[in-house]
Amino acid sequence: MDAIVVENLTKHFRKAYDKTLKGFFISVAKRESRYEEFVALNNVSFSVKKGESYAIIGKNGAGKSTLFKVLSGIISPDSGEVQMNGKVAPLIELGAGLSRDLTGAENIRLNCAIFGLSKARIRDVYDSIVEFSELEDFIDTPVKFYSSGMKSRLGFAIAIHVDAEIILIDEVLAVGDKDFKKKCYTKMEELRNEGKTLVVVSHSLKPLRRICDRALLLEKGEVKDIGSIDEILDKYESEKPKKKKTKGA
């Protein structure tokens, strides 16, 4: 069975416009539409099998984070189907789901509650989250005083402990130090072996080869290519440095 099925997903954003009364009258006077539409995701279809590790790659602004937000329900698509079979733990961009004013410990409890863990279960996983994140000394410090690496540690540690079947990881490891990254990649392999479904967005391609089975290349909101990880990454890497038009399939 497939863990994630996405069919013909399309998402338009309204480009930020001048929302003031002045801006309104100016745009009325100029007779331009006040909403400039921008296609962030265009007819995206793919599916991820249960227990598979899937990479999504693409340039800045390709729509990877947007795709993750749609998958986790944060933004709703304009059209298309999204089917998630299993509990989803999204780790979207830095500081995923952490509340600035709360301490690390409170954030752990908050996030566990968001993911529907019972009080007893929260008590069970609390220690292992702290242990994995290696933040024992800072656990009672408000998260606003955390470094970005510390936030990503906490976010990652929470996401892997909330009993989710599908974990979406977007770029959170980019700021982790070498040891923590290594630990995370090992953990991700472990999770894969346990049969969890991982979807990873990353600009550091090397580790992806080790963790992922398949990959999707996103370009300007459209699916450019889907295939085995090595195949896609080879293509992506070969076209990246040269700025020639090597856009043959």
Added chain:
Amino acid sequence: MFADIMKYKELLYFLVHKEVRIRYRNSIFGFLWTLLEPLGLMAIYALVFGEILNKNLVKAYPLFILMGLIPWTFFNNTLRRGTKALSGNVSLIKKVYFPREIFPITILLANLVNFVPAFILVFVIAMFTPGLHLQWYQLIYLPGALLLQCLFTLACTFLVSVLNVYYRDVEFIVNLMLRAWMYLCPIIYPVSLLGASKSDLVREFAWLYFLNPMAVIISMYHGIFYPKEAVTKIPPSMIIFVIILSLLLLVFSWWIFKRLNRRVGEVI
């Protein structure tokens, strides 16, 4: 709708707890502020209206003010904080999904937690104030008033919280409106004043006064100790009207919330 939210009761509990605690974090008096705030306002009004303007409109005037001011503070603070219920939680809303109705509900419950002890305290003080008599039969209004207030407040909070995501003007409008609204409620004066007013204008339009749900609700609280000055002066049809209005408003704002919620994740 409620089944969906009950699934998150652990989260709701946590958020309410956090809301109550965070508000008074880094303040010396802490939770005491729930009492100090209305007490301070009461002192101001009692001084200005009771002493300077010399209008001691009812027995134990400061206590009368407090009886109305504490429910009003509950409404006022819920709405003020509720305006930012969504727009103040950007980091959560942009990164994880759970029913966003939880945010306004949290604000309501947190303010309820502040309201109940303050009200009980005033109630107890009133019991021991000479000249005031607890009207036992009026006590039946108390749960009704509380429930009605919660419904009405929740409806308003749903509306302003989601609108404020789209237009931050809502925050300013709400703050301004609440000030005017307070004077349209029987807080510094009893409702009995309206019928006895010397002004024709006031007497003629007195019935309009009770279209304001908060006026009716506060009068219901007043009735417990001030029966002659409060709820008995309200036409019963108005109470029914306010109940229906609150329910309709709740359905309406729930619907608006659901609709506007769809794009909250991207515009916030």
